[in-house]
Amino acid sequence: MKQTFQVTGMTCSACSAHVEKAVNKLEAVSKAEVSLMTNSMSVEYNADAISPQDIIHAVEQAGYGASLPQKDKAVPLPDPNSQLAQELSAMKRRLIWSFVFLIPLFYISMGHMLGAPLPSFLVGMENALAFGLTQLLLTLPILYINDTYYKVGFKTLWHRAPNMDSLIAVGSAAAVIYGIFAIYQIGYGLGHGDMELVARYHMDLYFESAGMILTLITLGKFLEKRSKGKTSQAINRLMDLAPKTAHVLRDGAEVEIPVEEVRVGDHIVVRPGQSIPVDGVVVEGSSAVDESALTGESLPVDKGPGDKVAAASMNRSGSFTFEALRVGEDTTLAQMIRLVEEAAASKxxxxxxxxxxxxxxxxxxxxxxxxxxxxxxxxxxxxxxxxxxxxxxxxxxxxxxxxxxxxxxxxxxxxxxxxxxxxxxxxxxxxxxLHSIDTVVLDKTGTLTQGKPVVTDILPGSDMDEEGLLLLAACLEGPSEHPLAAAIVEESRRRGLSSAVVTNFTAVHGRGVRATLKDRTFLAGNQAMMEETGVALGDFPQKAEELAAQGKTPLYFADENQVLGVIAVADTPKPTSAQAVSAFRQLGLDVVMLTGDNQRTADAIGKELGVTQVMAQVLPQDKEAKVRQLQEAGKKVAMVGDGINDAPALARADVGLAIGAGTDVAIESADIVLMKSDLLDxxxxxxxxxxxxxxxxxxxxxxxxxxxxxxxxxxxxxxxxxxxxxxxxxxxxxxxxxxxxxxxxxxxxxxxxxxxRPAPCSGACPVEQPEPDESNQINDEKGDEQTMEKKIQIEGMMCQHCVAHVEKALTALGGVSAAQADLEGKCATVTLSAPVSDEELKEAVTAAGYEVVGIQ
CATH class of the missing domain: 1.20.1110.10 (Calcium-transporting ATPase, transmembrane domain)
Structure with missing residues (x-):
């Protein structure tokens, strides 16, 4: 049996080692691992030969406390944040009061060496006893406030497992005992007129040493305690991803029930914008499902009858009904939560x-x-x-x-x-x-790359130019909510192209879109759609193949007769990614890239960035397994990621580094956060x-x-x-x-x-003038029409889909010629070609589901 225990009383790695040693001594125990960070212990033992109480007794015999965790998941566990806050508050009070007594103690004991004046009743050999007793009285409160060092230190010493607390306790206690002995000697000398004895012990008290040791050690422990206990927060955030209710079909009627009451075999209805409550398989309808919460990949996945869906995924477009296959602790999300818990406990x-x-x-x-x-x-x-x-x-x-x-x-x-x-x-x-790692594992999307698809290539046919093809593509993709479509519309907007409205817009599941523009029917989609429609492909498949080999996604655009051109969209690398990979190599580190993409796309990105070891088509739970495999091979691993799917791997790695613009769960699971989202950091x-x-x-x-x-x-x-x-x-x-x-x-x-990184400019460096951005000067080129820009501060944007929704809501307003949302900056910049009030802008963003906190 494998059982987890909560352990109390540990303060350092010597404590955890002693607990491990005590439990591993039991004959029926095959393996015991103690985590100081989570104050937990994982034990594998023969349940027929030994009971949990025997293990708890062994821990108690070693001088520590142990207990079994609560098993009922429905019962809320004690809030770790609240417990941590209480511990920090208590330690802060100890620290403040320690300094309150330490400062005058230091002044009295050491101030005269710097020429500082002392009260007259403490000066001179005749006042040596008062001098000593005053220091003792100032030291005693510090000893009382920090008595935990003595309780733990002497207890571990008694059990023959001394730790840092033992060192503190012995050293400070020795200083105080010697000081008290010196006071008695001074008293004896004054009582018997032996001033030589008084002089010998007058300045030989060491009370300030004891006070300083206890206070400074408490300061260090306070700073360490403040940064501890983030794993539980990450687990809470993972739990919050799952919806609390589900719309289930019962007896032909749709009823809303708590997600805990969903049973295997239930048919569940999911509408656009709703989260999927449990794992299952689609039985009716089709949609594009955003699985970025689980996979970290930015592109929604088309789902139809027979396709599997996972809890915590977001339905983006159509409605569908699916049959529940895994519920409760069996869902993909629950397994990820368990991975985070286990990885954190085993580190x-x-x-x-x-x-x-x-x-x-x-x-x-x-x-x-x-x-x-x-x-x-x-x-x-x-x-x-x-x-x-x-x-x-x-x-x-x-x-x-x-x-x-x-x-x-x-x-x-x-x-x-x-x-x-x-x-x-x-x-x-x-x-x-971090100083001892030899391998760094990098997530691709959002870490090495921008995490947002953009247009990279425009290949028009002989009857079109680039702008014409891009304009046609923007018109066709305008009504679509697919991220690839959003990339094309964004590129068209950046170039200042004004698109027209299409009619008869139809989205073909897994293929693309069809629409009418100026009485002509046009198609936009993949090669399969073109072949099924029977349009002439020309030499575009060869060009598309070359683009795909570079890790790009080619999209065909055609009329009813022939392909008019191909536009490639890709998630491009960040500007510093290649430099960061080179930096890791210079530091003597092996670099590994993990991604859920197909092998060809992953190899193309790896080649561009200089990464030689690429692991593609890695499922969320497999990322943690890949890190564990590297560790089992003797590697010390640092993991850099940004998605929720990276949380188990971040917790499993020896050191987890989260990109600052990533999800809160990844940030909470990581040990280090790169606030600038720059891999060079x-x-x-x-x-x-x-x-x-x-x-x-x-x-x-x-x-x-x-x-x-x-x-x-x-x-x-x-x-x-x-x-x-x-x-x-x-x-x-x-x-x-x-x-x-x-x-x-x-x-x-x-x-x-x-x-x-180059040294920061001291002020005398020449300022490089940026080249004018043509996309921001569109309005100046269009005659004398007056334009203006407004910046809207927005809360609630969590991903690139949110960015697309905000931009779409703003550009739908009359008078808004362009809108650019910034996920990292939590804002959107709108260009107005006609007056639009702040209230109208606020209502548009609010209606899209986000909060406006300011408009400039």
Whole structure:
């Protein structure tokens, strides 16, 4: 049996490793995998030999908590966003109050070194006791606020599995214990007039070290917590894609029922603009179905009797009836949701370098401290004070202040620099993992290409010119809602061609359209339509074949006798795609392109961009499987995508990168979001990750370098020759210097620049004047007719079909000569040849189903 458990109490990769080890020890367990990111554990075990309660007991024995998740899907699970918000709010309060007490603590303990004045009751040897007690009273609230480190740290230490919390707990507790011991020594010295003893311990308290460790570690954990827990949001968005009701035929009547009540065999009616509620097969009617929510491909698929349809697809044109084949958790959408859940749970987090050494560093330091105390106890003639001083001094000097700063400071600077460059890094784990990838998998549509078909070639016959063929095509395709038709109409509009209205418009399913223009019948469609009609093809099939070999879709236009020309439409590559592929290669990465397109189209795009490894005709669920296959072959994989169908693959990959203009689900499933939708930023993210990890390793070196120097000195190794044991100034200087080196080194990341992008212009660069765009000057060429442009801010556009609907609604208004919608900019620009009020523009967009938020 394979069972998923929820695990609580884990704070680092050492914790997840210990839980795995504890469960894998059980004889009936064949495999246990723990995910720190999702706080879950997947266990494969023999259900006849062991029960879930036995597994839970093993986790509890290891010092953590475990439970079975709720099985009833109808019962809403606790909102992860709300839980995350509560945890963040609590941690933020801890952080604020920690700083409230840390600032005066630091001022009192360290301010005099900078010449800052102190209150008179804290100055002088006679006030040494007040000086120490004041620092202790300011430290105690910080210890109380951050007591979780002690609860977790000492518990894991007790179970012989020390982690970073153990390091923090031991180091800060040692500093506080030594400080309290020093206060007693000061009190003893003042009571017995031994001012030498007072002077020895007056500035040797280390309370500020404990306060600083706890506060700065809390700051780092707060920043990490803020970027965690996005997978559940992605799953919620996937669930929202499915409609909540379905129109089912029952006893000859159409009734609307909740989608949960749909049964296999039910006949369901779907009208234009409605989502398909479950998987099934068409039994009556035909339509063009937009499957981009599942496949990511921009072109709707023609469906007729016998064709299969999937839940969450959108019906774009005609009405049809289909028979339900898969419902509930068996639908394609439900399977994708399950893939996202499983992929997210199986993705192991990167073990922090500090956590890796904690398991060795903590026991080694404690052993050195214990040996030091014993040696001094016997060497000094059974002097308990000297033994305690030496033992605690080792712990104090090895206090992990710089070690705690080494990773979070570099991560903070690295993620900040990424944000400046439009690279949103959502977790420290992603930034760490990205440096080690060796393979990058690229989705085609919307990632390598524009995601929107455009006209690429116009091949007129001998009786026509380019503009004449394009004008005819625009007239025929004008009433159609097909994206290929929209591409032709858009090209005609860009060139300033005014189309005429056709009559007797008929859409032939799977073939094309037929219409009458000026008493002549014209055809527009594929080669099959031309052959069935019997028109003369001439040499156009050969030309169309050449276009198809280049990954383009050729459309024939003909009258009743002969083909008049061919227009090719294609989803063209983005301007920087080829450069990005080259950049990946320069970084030593293998590049793989995944697409649902046919092999010929995919090979053509791959050849144009320089991609040698192309995987075509990949179904949505297979994208995740392809990524898993690469991982099983020993590859570290980064996946770049933008569609909902990419969400499982993004979650499965070691690092998922989402194009910013893509769907919300892809963005939520990914670890890194490229806000500018530029693939070059993916290469820059890899560069930034490598620079950050190199910086972290340098930081850890400096942190341990000072500890390594300080521990022998504190242990008294040099005492015989130098009579040096523990100089408080040396300890303070070592700690400050190690922290200063770590922070200064991390700040070097602020000067990071990608070698694949030119340096930004400083203001003295010559400004390149853009060439005039003829398409925007149409109105100036048409006599003295006055025109104007208006920009409409629109919410609700989700894809290129939305763009086409908005443009169609606006151009239908009298006085609007052209309309250009921008999906990324969430706006539309209209060119007016006659006065049109803002209210009319707003009503047109609203009637199309979108929201107008402003008009300029």
């Amino acid at each position: 192991a987090p990167i073990a922090k370098l500090a956590d890796k050494v904690a398991g060795v560093f903590v026991p080694v330091v404690m052993a050195i401290a214990a040996i030091t105390a014993l040696v001094w106890f016997f060497v000094s003639g059974y002097d308990v004070t000297k033994a305690l001083t030496a033992g605690v001094a080792v712990l104090v000097i090895s206090c992990p202040c710089a070690l705690g700063l080494a990773t979070p400071v570099a991560i903070m600077v690295g993620t900040g620099k990424g944000a400046e460059n439009g690279i949103l890094i959502k977790s420290a784990e992603a930034l760490e993992t 993916a290469a820059a993210a890899v560069e930034l990750s490598r620079a950050t990890i190199r910086n972290i390793k340098e930081n850890l070196f400096w942190a341990f370098f000072y500890n390594s120097l300080g521990i022998p000195l504190a242990a008294g190794v040099f005492y015989h020759w130098t009579h040096w044991q523990l100089n408080p100034m040396f300890a303070a200087a070592a700690m400050s210097l190690s922290s200063f080196c770590v922070v200064s080194n991390a700040l070097r990341l602020r000067f990071f620049k990608s070698k694949f």
